[in-house]
Amino acid sequence: MAIDPRLLRSFAILAEELHFGRAAERLNIAQPGLSQQIRRLERQVGSRLFTRDSRAVELTDVGRAMLEPARAAIRAVEQAERAAQEAARIARHPLRVGVAFELEDIVAAVGSYAAKHSEVQLWVARMYESQGHAMLTGGLIDAFVGLGPTEDSGVSRIRAIDVPLFALLGLKHPLAARSSVPLDVYRQSPIAIFARDHAPGQFDHYVDVFSQGEGRQALSLREFRPSGTGSSSEIIDEVAAGHAVGFGCPASLALRAHHLRLLPFDPPLFLPTYMWWQPERSVVVDTFVEDMAARPKAVLL
Numbered sequence: 001m002a003i004d005p006r007l008l009r010s011f012a013i014l015a016e017e018l019h020f021g022r023a024a025e026r027l028n029i030a031q032p033g034l035s036q037q038i039r040r041l042e043r044q045v046g047s048r049l050f051t052r053d054s055r056a057v058e059l060t061d062v063g064r065a066m067l068e069p070a071r072a073a074i075r076a077v078e079q080a081e082r083a084a085q086e087a088a089r090i091a092r093h094p095l096r097v098g099v100a101f102e103l104e105d106i107v108a109a110v111g112s113y114a115a116k117h118s119e120v121q122l123w124v125a126r127m128y129e130s131q132g133h134a135m136l137t138g139g140l141i142d143a144f145v146g147l148g149p150t151e152d153s154g155v156s157r158i159r160a161i162d163v164p165l166f167a168l169l170g171l172k173h174p175l176a177a178r179s180s181v182p183l184d185v186y187r188q189s190p191i192a193i194f195a196r197d198h199a200p201g202q203f204d205h206y207v208d209v210f211s212q213g214e215g216r217q218a219l220s221l222r223e224f225r226p227s228g229t230g231s232s233s234e235i236i237d238e239v240a241a242g243h244a245v246g247f248g249c250p251a252s253l254a255l256r257a258h259h260l261r262l263l264p265f266d267p268p269l270f271l272p273t274y275m276w277w278q279p280e281r282s283v284v285v286d287t288f289v290e291d292m293a294a295r296p297k298a299v300l301l
Contacts, residue, residue, distance in 0.1 A: 007041040094121040098132040100146035104251040105163040147201030148274040162270040168246035180266035192235040192244035195223040
C-alpha cells in the first residue's frame with residue numbers, strides 16, 4: 001500500500017523537532033492528531049519510527065534510515081504539485097493575439113514577450129485588419145496589432161511599434177540598382193497595394209505618405225483583393241514583372257519576395273502600428289499591454 005505523502009511530511013517535521021507539541025504547531029494540527037498520524041505510518045511500514053517517553057522523542061534506527069528517502073519523496077510531491085498548479089495557471093491565462101497580414105516584424109516582438117513570461121500560453125494568428133477587429137470585438141482574441149488608427153468601440157488602443165518601411169522592386173526596375181531612394185521618386189510609378197476593404201489602415205497610411213497629403217487622386221494605384229489566405233503573391237508578381245512598386249516591412253517582404261530587391265527610403269520611413277485590446281480582460285493581457293507600451297517605438301532592423 002502506498003504511503004500517504006501527508007504522513008511522510010508529519011514524520012519529517014517530527015524528526016526535525018523531536019517534540020510533538022512543536023511539530024504539531026508547525027503542521028497546524030492538534031497534538032493528538034499528529035500522534036495518530038505517526039502511529040498510522042508506523043503500522044504501514046511495520047516498525048517503530050520513534051521512541052517516546054516523558055522526557056524525549058528520538059528516532060529509531062528504522063526512522064533514521066527512512067528520513068532522507070521520506071524527504072526526497074516529499075520534495076517530489078511538492079514539485080509535482082507546483083507543476084500541476086503552473087499548468088493550471090497557464091491553461092487559465094492564454095494570450096491570443098492577432099497580427100495583421102504583412103506585419104511579420106511584429107510577430108517577433110510578440111514572441112519575445114512570451115519568451116520572458118513562461119507562464120503565458122501564447123497563440124498568434126495573422127489575419128486581415130477587418131477580421132482582427134471583428135474577432136477582438138467578439139472576444140475571440142485578446143489583442144490585435146495592425147495599422148490604423150482605426151477606432152473600435154468598447155476596446156482600448158495604444159501606439160505599438162513603428163517598423164521600417166521598405167520599397168519592393170523588380171530586379172530590372174530602373175531604381176533597383178540604387179542603395180536607397182527618396183519618397184517622392186516613387187510617385188512616378190504605379191503602386192501595388194491591397195484594396196482598402198481588405199486593409200483599410202495600411203491603405204490609408206500608404207496613400208497619405210506617398211501622396212504627401214494630396215490624396216489617392218495624386219497616385220497611380222493598382223489594388224488587389226487576395227483570396228482569404230493573406231497571400232500577396234499577386235502583388236509580388238506585379239512587382240516582379242516591372243508593372244508596379246510594392247511597399248512593406250522587411251520581414252514580410254523578405255519572406256515572400258526573396259528574389260526581388262528591397263530598398264530603404266532616404267530618409268528612413270517607419271510604418272506605425274497600433275494595438276487594440278479588450279480592457280480589464282485579464283492580468284495576462286494587461287501585462288502584455290504594459291510590455292508593448294514600454295517598448296521603443298522605432299525598431300531598426
